[in-house]
Amino acid sequence: MPFPERILLATDGSTSATLAGRRVAQLAASTGAEVHVLHVALVSTWTTPAPLGPAQRERILAEAHTVLAAAVLELEEAGVDVASGTVRTGRATEQILLRRGELEADLVVIGHRGQNALTRALLGNDAEQVVRHAPCAVLVVRDEEGRR
Structure with a gap:
């Protein structure tokens, strides 16, 4: 297998995602x-059944851009x-999976556990689903608590 x-x-801003970013840098x-x-x-009907108002949507997107900016900054540093x-x-x-396809990425890197335990219980672990459905290699990075 060639290098990616x-x-x-x-990334979701979790500890696992931060560690995943460090592996990507390496x-x-x-x-x-x-x-x-x-x-x-x-923003899903499973987690947010009522339609979002403009102010709520704006707040969620502002928070999302903050998480993204932090991950990008750490990589750039x-x-x-x-x-x-x-x-x-x-x-x-x-x-x-959609973004992976758009980019034709040959490696997806994701943290083992995200921030939201309720969502994980309802929808399943994102890392597990990405591993099952991605047509490319997937590196799942565990945080220190996940190691045995």
């Missing part, structure tokens, strides 16, 4: 891969030239 040429980092430094970052703001940073809304798994 295009990496998609899916990979990019050693392979010269192009790096793209995605954050999905969770590690010497990575980030090719793109994207915020999407909806179900994380769907949006990660």
Whole structure:
């Protein structure tokens, strides 16, 4: 298997996602891969059954851009030239796979556990779903608590 040429980092601001970003920085430094970052703001009928008002939607998107900016900044501080940073809304798994396809990324990097335990219980672990459905390699990074 060749080294990745295009990496998609899916981040949610969690500890696992931060560690995943560090692994991406290491990979990019050693392979010269192009790096793209995605954050999905969770706006789903499962978690938000009532339609969002303009102010609520604006707040959610502002928070999402803050999470994305922090991940991009950490990569840039590690010497990575980030090719793109994207915020999407909806179900994380769907949006990660859609973005992966748009970029034709050959590696998706994602943290093992996200921020929202309720959503994980309702919809399943995003990392698990990405591993099951991605047509490319997926690196799942565990945080210290996830190690045994």
